[in-house]
Amino acid sequence: MAKKVSVKEIQTTCCYCGTGCQLLFTVDQDANKILDVHPVWGRTNEGTACLKGWYGWDYLNDPQILTKRLKEPMIRKNGKGSPLEVVSWDEAIKFVADNFKKIKEKWGPDSFLGAASARGPGNEAGYITQKFTRAVMGTNNIDHCARICHAASVAGSRQTIGEGAMSLSIPEIENAEVIFNIGYNAAASHPIVARRIVKAKEKGAFIICADPRITETARISDLHLQLKGGSNVALVNSLANVIISEDLIDHEFVKLHTKGFDEFWEIVKEYTPEYAATITGLSPEDIRFTARKYASSKHSVILWGMGITQFSQGVETVKCCCSLAMLTGNFGRPSCGTGPVRGQNNVQGTCDMGDLPDVYPGYQNVTDPEIQAKFEKAWGVKLSNKAGIQLTRVPEFVIHEKDPAKRIHAYYITGEDPAQSDPDLEEIRETLDQVDFVVVQDIFWNKTAEHADAVLPATAWGEHDGCYTSSDRGFQRVRKVLEPQGNVLPDWEITCRIATAMGYPMHYNNTEEIWNEMIDLCPKFTGATYEKMERQGSVQWPCWDKGHEDTGTMFLHKDGHFATPDGIGILKTSPYHPPTEVENTEFPLSLCTVREVGHYSVRTMTGNCRMLRNLEDEPGWVEMSLEDCDKLGLREGEIVKVFSKRGSVYTRCKPTERVKQGAVYMTYQWWIGACNELTISSLDPASRTPEYKYCAARVEKIKDQAWAKEEVARIYEDLRSRMHIVKEEVLA
Amino acid sequence: MNSFIKANPIRCIGCRTCLISCVVAHEGKRIFEIDPDAYNFNPRLFMVKTARVSAPVHCRHCENPACKASCTSGAIYVRDNVVLVDTKKCIGCKNCVIACPFGAVEIVETAEVQHDGSPRKIANKCDLCAGVADSPSCVKVCPTQALALVTEDDLSESVADKRRSAAVAALV
Ligand code: SF4
Ligand code: SF4
Numbered sequence: 057m058a059k060k061v062s063v064k065e066i067q068t069t070c071c072y073c074g075t076g077c078q079l080l081f082t083v084d085q086d087a088n089k090i091l092d093v094h095p096v097w098g099r100t101n102e103g104t105a106c107l108k109g110w111y112g113w114d115y116l117n118d119p120q121i122l123t124k125r126l127k128e129p130m131i132r133k134n135g136k137g138s139p140l141e142v143v144s145w146d147e148a149i150k151f152v153a154d155n156f157k158k159i160k161e162k163w164g165p166d167s168f169l170g171a172a173s174a175r176g177p178g179n180e181a182g183y184i185t186q187k188f189t190r191a192v193m194g195t196n197n198i199d200h201c202a203r204i205c206h207a208a209s210v211a212g213s214r215q216t217i218g219e220g221a222m223s224l225s226i227p228e229i230e231n232a233e234v235i236f237n238i239g240y241n242a243a244a245s246h247p248i249v250a251r252r253i254v255k256a257k258e259k260g261a262f263i264i265c266a267d268p269r270i271t272e273t274a275r276i277s278d279l280h281l282q283l284k285g286g287s288n289v290a291l292v293n294s295l296a297n298v299i300i301s302e303d304l305i306d307h308e309f310v311k312l313h314t315k316g317f318d319e320f321w322e323i324v325k326e327y328t329p330e331y332a333a334t335i336t337g338l339s340p341e342d343i344r345f346t347a348r349k350y351a352s353s354k355h356s357v358i359l360w361g362m363g364i365t366q367f368s369q370g371v372e373t374v375k376c377c378c379s380l381a382m383l384t385g386n387f388g389r390p391s392c393g394t395g396p397v398r399g400q401n402n403v404q405g406t407c408d409m410g411d412l413p414d415v416y417p418g419y420q421n422v423t424d425p426e427i428q429a430k431f432e433k434a435w436g437v438k439l440s441n442k443a444g445i446q447l448t449r450v451p452e453f454v455i456h457e458k459d460p461a462k463r464i465h466a467y468y469i470t471g472e473d474p475a476q477s478d479p480d481l482e483e484i485r486e487t488l489d490q491v492d493f494v495v496v497q498d499i500f501w502n503k504t505a506e507h508a509d510a511v512l513p514a515t516a517w518g519e520h521d522g523c524y525t526s527s528d529r530g531f532q533r534v535r536k537v538l539e540p541q542g543n544v545l546p547d548w549e550i551t552c553r554i555a556t557a558m559g560y561p562m563h564y565n566n567t568e569e570i571w572n573e574m575i576d577l578c579p580k581f582t583g584a585t586y587e588k589m590e591r592q593g594s595v596q597w598p599c600w601d602k603g604h605e606d607t608g609t610m611f612l613h614k615d616g617h618f619a620t621p622d623g624i625g626i627l628k629t630s631p632y633h634p635p636t637e638v639e640n641t642e643f644p645l646s647l648c649t650v651r652e653v654g655h656y657s658v659r660t661m662t663g664n665c666r667m668l669r670n671l672e673d674e675p676g677w678v679e680m681s682l683e684d685c686d687k688l689g690l691r692e693g694e695i696v697k698v699f700s701k702r703g704s705v706y707t708r709c710k711p712t713e714r715v716k717q718g719a720v721y722m723t724y725q726w727w728i729g730a731c732n733e734l735t736i737s738s739l740d741p742a743s744r745t746p747e748y749k750y751c752a753a754r755v756e757k758i759k760d761q762a763w764a765k766e767e768v769a770r771i772y773e774d775l776r777s778r779m780h781i782v783k784e785e786v787l788a
Numbered sequence: 789m790n791s792f793i794k795a796n797p798i799r800c801i802g803c804r805t806c807l808i809s810c811v812v813a814h815e816g817k818r819i820f821e822i823d824p825d826a827y828n829f830n831p832r833l834f835m836v837k838t839a840r841v842s843a844p845v846h847c848r849h850c851e852n853p854a855c856k857a858s859c860t861s862g863a864i865y866v867r868d869n870v871v872l873v874d875t876k877k878c879i880g881c882k883n884c885v886i887a888c889p890f891g892a893v894e895i896v897e898t899a900e901v902q903h904d905g906s907p908r909k910i911a912n913k914c915d916l917c918a919g920v921a922d923s924p925s926c927v928k929v930c931p932t933q934a935l936a937l938v939t940e941d942d943l944s945e946s947v948a949d950k951r952r953s954a955a956v957a958a959l960v
Contacts, residue, residue, distance in 0.1 A: 090820075104931045107805035111812070114820055121824060243801035250801045251932045257798070270839055272801045653803050666824040667808045713839035 062086050067096060068535045071176055071517035072108040072656050074398035074527030075226065075248040076594070077101035079109055081518075081537045088539050090116065099594040100226040100526055106247035107654050107668065114665035115500075116518050116538055122663035122727070123500040123779035126513035127542025136489075140511060145543065145553070152510050153557035155493045156193065159466045165194030165440065169464050171447050172200040172411035173471025173547065174403035175657065176499065177514065178522030178534055180567040181547035182402070182409035183417055183574045185470055188551045189444075191435040192560045196422050196444030197464075200411045201472055202403050203447050208365035209396030210407060212374025216628050217382070218619030220419070221404060223393035223612040224357060225528040225596060230255045231391040233353040236346070237265040238377065239288060239363020239749075243272030244653045246397055246527070249359075264346055266291060267363060268648070269679075269721060270714035281346065283336040285646055285719060286635040286750045289369045291343070292376040293629055294332030296324040298347035299383050305351070306385030313616035313625055314382050320627035327632075335632060351384045359395040366649075366749045368636055376629035383627070387613045398527035400657060401517075405525030408581070408597070409574070413444030418578025434577055437560070448478070451487045451737065465492040470547055471514070473658040475503035476727065479735040479747075480702050497550055500660035501779040503727075513544040516661075520546045522567045523589060529609070530594035531584045584608065635750035637736050639718065643700060643752035645684070646719045647734060652676070655725040663727075675768050676726030677710040678755060684718070685711040688757050695764035698722065699754045700734035706768050707731075709755075720753060728771050789940035790849035790869045791916060793833075793924055799934035802842035806926035806935060807831035813917050813925040830896040832914045833926060844926070844935070847871060847892040847914040855884035855893055855913075863911070869940075870918045878910040885911070 062085040070077040078098030082091040093113050095105035118125040129148035130140040143151070159167055170189040172182050182200075189198040202210065210220030217223070229235065229252040242250035250273065257263050257276060265277035266288070274280040283291055299305055300321060310317060329340035336343075350356050358381060364373040378394055386392040398404045410417035420427040423441055432439050445453060445464075453464045467488070478484045488494055488507035496508035499516040519540040523533050545553075548570060552562035564570050568586045575581045583599035583606045596608040618625040639646055654671050655662040662668045678698055680690070690696060690709045697704055698720070707722060707729030715721060722731035736751040758764045810831040812819065819827060833844040849871045856864040856871065863877035864884060873884075875898075884893045893913045900908040916937070917924045927935045936942075 105929075106803055106931050107808055110805060110929055111808055117820065119824070243803065247801055247803045247805075247931050254799050254801070254932050272842055275840060275842060276798060276801070654808075666819060667812065670811070670824050670829040671804060671808055712837075714837075 063091065066535050066537050068518070068537060069524050069532045070105065070109045071401050072112055073246050073401055074404060075100050075246045076401070076524060076526030076530060076532050077105045077109045077248055079105060083537055090538065099530060100528065101248050104248055104251060108656060108662065111667040112662055112665050113518065114667065115661045116516060118541070119664055119666055120781045121666070121669050122776065123502060123660050124781050125500055125542065126498060126511060127544060129513060129543065130511040132509050136509065145545070148510060148512060149553045149557050152495055153554050156466055156554070157558055159493060160193060163461065163465050166197060167463065167465040168193045168195055169197040169445065169447065169450060169467050171469045171472050172198060172406050174201050174400045174406040175471050176517035177471055177547035178402060178524055179405040179409050180522045180570040182406045182411050183570055184548040184551045186410045186417065187435065188555050190439055191437045192555045192558055194440060196413050196440050196442060198411050198444060199413055199447040200406045201400065201477065202407050208370030209374050212371040213378055213394065213396065215626065216375050216378040217613060217625050219612055220407065222395045222397065222528045223387060224391065224395055225610050226252060228391045228611065229253060229357060230259065232256050232261050232355050232357040234262050234350055234356040235264070236350055236356065236358045237273050238358065238360045239267065240359045240361035240397060241267065241271035241273045242359070242397065244651050245361055245399055247653065249397055262349055264349065268716065268719060279342065279346065281338050281342055282716065283338050285648055287336040287632070288364050288373045289376065289630065289632040290327060290332045290335035291338070292373055292380060293324045293327035293632065294329050294343050295347040295350065296376060296380055296383060296629065297327045298329060298344050299351050299380065300324065302348070304348065305383045309385030309616055310383060313618065314627050315624050316627040320379060320629060323629050323631060350380065354385060354389065355391045356384060356386045357392060357395060359397055361397055362399070363749065366747060368747045369630070369633065372630040379627045379629055382625045388616045390611060393611060393613070402524040404527055404529065408525050413446055417574055418580050420578070431577065451483050454487045454490050467491045468495045469504060470497040473502040473504045473660065475507065476658040476730065477732065479732055480737040481730065481733050482703055483737060497547060500664065502658060502660050506778065512550050513542065514547045514550060515540045515544050523571070526594065529596045531589055531597065532594045533589050636747055637751045639752050643754045645753045645755065647700065647731070647751050647753035648719065648721050648749045649724045649731050649735060650721045652723040652725055659725040659727065674726055674728045674772055675707045676723050676729035678707045679710045679712050679715050679721040680755065681715050681717040682711050682713060685709060688755060690757055695758055695761060695768060697756045697758060698734060699756065700751055702736070703733035705729050705731065705733050706764065720755060727775055728768060789943065790851060790866065790871065791937055791939045792849040793846045793914065793916070793927060794936050794938050795843040796934045797841045797843040799932045800843045801932055802835065802837055803931065804835055805929045805931060806833060806844055807835060809925040809929040813920045827899055828897050830912055832912055834891065845890055845892055848890055849916070854887040854889060858883040858887035868918065870916045872915055872918065873911050873913060875910050880909040880911065
């Protein structure tokens with residue numbers, strides 16, 4: 057007799073990038089097994105998905121390729137240096153709560169820093185992490201990985217147009233007339249956004265791409281501005297210069313909706329195309345052409361990514377991009393505006409949830425007494441009105457801080473791996489070892505967990521409910537697909553248990569209860585109920601009212617009304633200065649970090665997906681110009697060693713016509729070819745985003761390739777065993 | 789006329805979702821359950837990236853296939869408008885690899901072990917997913933619709949269109 061199977065179809069949101077594609081899972085619930093996954097229609101994806109959406113769910117099977125799933129709570133009972141031991145949840149929670157309490161009593165609330173997760177856990181967990189930090193620990197030291205990617209977009213946009221999110225929505229890109237991509241390669245970071253750019257091009261849009269490399273986006277562009285790395289500010293200032301001096305501005309818009317024009321002109325007047333050409337290496341004609349083209353349409357869109365934010369002048373570039381859109385009246389209508397396209401699936405959401413040191417959920421300032429009073433009343437505790445510190449400053453507040461009273465003593469890291477993702481890893485490792493108490497809450501063993509005093513295993517995307525915010529402000533549901541294996545708990549529940557053990561009871565029966573508490577505290581999100589998400593599929597904030605009529609907001613700044621306190625936008629920019637560390641005789645190449653389309657973040661997830669791993673695997677690649685390869689006698693696939701002042705790693709050489717001589721590019725996802733061993737930790741002074749996109753490096757040829765191959769294989773095996781993969785356990 | 793897959797380099801963003809889909813279609817769902825090293829990851833289409841072009845290269849399913857003509861063991865044949873390799877007959881002589889003007893054939897290792905313990909190697913090329921899926925998998929998954937299956941009907945339609953516009957243009 058045929059076995060009756062309980063096959064169920066469950067729709068959820070992809071866990072990888074901010075596009076928020078909708079995926080349909082077919083699951084055999086009796087066997088707790090995924091039978092099929094394919095994309096279905098959603099507001100942003102229209103039934104399509106990239107390779108990560110199609111094949112990136114496989115890590116849920118725990119194939120133990122790169123790392124092993126965390127399945128039991130573990131603590132170092134006898135302090136640092138002692139082994140991590142498996143304990144019960146009760147014991148682990150008590151251990152963490154006692155230590156947090158002790159540290160808070162001894163060193164004060166500001167000795168704690170919480171890192172929220174912009175990945176699988178979702179908005180509800182993000183809300184709980186910041187609530188725990190603020191209400192239980194009593195500090196605003198809460199941050200997340202936006203700091204190392206789009207914090208400059210949040211800071212730069214809020215200072216000019218008042219809102220740190222994409223002003224337009226992803227589908228609108230398709231109907232733009234001019235698309236100016238700067239430091240943004242949608243093809244690698246958001247293939248399903250790239251799809252809209254391709255469609256716009258077919259509909260007749262003019263595509264411009266400013267990037268030092270011939271990326272896929274540059275390739276499909278009508279004009280590629282192959283500027284010198286690190287010269288973004290000079291380029292955008294000169295575009296503003298042309299727009300103003302050739303009188304291409306939208307006078308009415310500028311007069312009615314902006315201020316600061318004189319100060320703005322004072323700075324950009326110096327950046328004539330001729331002058332900017334000397335910094336950017338572009339021709340003055342191309343700069344003029346770009347400015348004219350951009351200003352020629354009321355449907356011009358600027359899209360940007362890490363290529364402008366991961367510089368020490370990230371905030372400056374963002375401010376000027378917003379100003380370009382204001383100068384030309386490109387806000388407040390469909391298919392125009394600014395698009396800082398968010399990398400990780402829920403990095404927009406984690407900002408929305410107030411996992412930032414200066415704002416509560418819903419972008420409400422911690423320094424505003426009225427807001428503070430509102431949250432104090434809701435949470436029943438006194439709260440701090442002092443903005444907290446950013447996570448990229450942890451080394452500064454640990455190894456570089458002499459006074460123990462001012463140091464960070466406890467670090468609660470959820471769903472992030474700073475020992476892989478942060479710049480200058482040597483410094484990060486030293487920092488983690490010197491923090492008195494480190495808690496890692498994650499789904500896989502990772503490099504940071506090696507330094508943890510307690511490791512708390514959480515459920516993964518696909519094993520819990522919740523919602524994410526897509527890059528274009530769309531709240532979308534994620535749903536439980538499989539029953540989790542092992543002794544794991546949802547992130548929000550773990551944090552609630554710690555809070556309760558510390559004497560601040562936090563109890564919720566489900567994520568909807570958390571969500572309802574949050575939306576009632578955040579006017580911009582109040583209308584975005586679960587019910588509305590269910591009905592509409594996606595609800596874009598602001599959504600003020602719970603009634604059916606308020607379906608959310610497709611684009612921001614309608615009719616030029618900005619989200620600044622007085623509704624007026626502020627034109628802003630800054631003079632250009634070169635990157636912190638430039639090429640020199642010992643390190644003659646500039647190194648820029650980029651990404652691999654089939655891999656994600658620190659690769660614990662995609663590195664454990666069979667298909668994605670088979671398409672691209674360790675030790676990654678360093679992209680080099682044909683000239684530089686010739687000079688060093690390098691061939692494709694050869695293992696090389698890349699050095700910077702801070703360290704060295706092995707990787708493979710990829711000669712390509714797509715990069716300029718003197719510049720090399722490495723993907724940050726590899727563990728062996730971990731380019732963050734090389735990157736510099738210099739930070740943007742305003743956003744504290746690291747300068748991943750520029751440092752000085754050197755590539756060396758290795759004569760004995762057979763040895764190098766063995767060495768890389770040995771390092772891989774060593775990494776895997778450090779990540780607790782025991783050979784016999786691996787699926788045969 | 790034989791069908792073939794045409795890539796549009798203006799739409800292709802080089803993501804290689806198509807390459808994975810090819811392997812998944814031909815190896816079957818079991819590859820989501822086994823050791824990723826237990827089989828060979830051999831997509832039947834090849835990604836080409838130059839300074840200005842990104843596009844996968846597929847077999848053109850030629851009407852007079854050079855690979856078929858060069859095959860020493862009669863392993864290459866045409867069935868239902870698709871040029872196919874009989875994997876049983878193929879001896880891995882590489883003539884087809886040399887003969888194909890598009891570089892669309894390669895020799896790959898199979899999981900089969902020969903008498904001497906070495907893996908059996910055979911020719912591998914696009915089969916338009918004949919016998920493994922209802923339609924070519926790469927066309928189905930491509931996020932930008934950069935790939936299209938071109939059949940005899942499609943081709944005659946587009947040719948007719950072109951002739952029509954040529955004739956109209958001649959009038960003006
Ligand atoms: S990674 Fe991004 S583009 Fe790819 S399927 Fe997921 S949400 Fe869509
Ligand atoms: S899936 Fe489509 S866009 Fe991606 S590489 Fe293949 S043809 Fe190009």
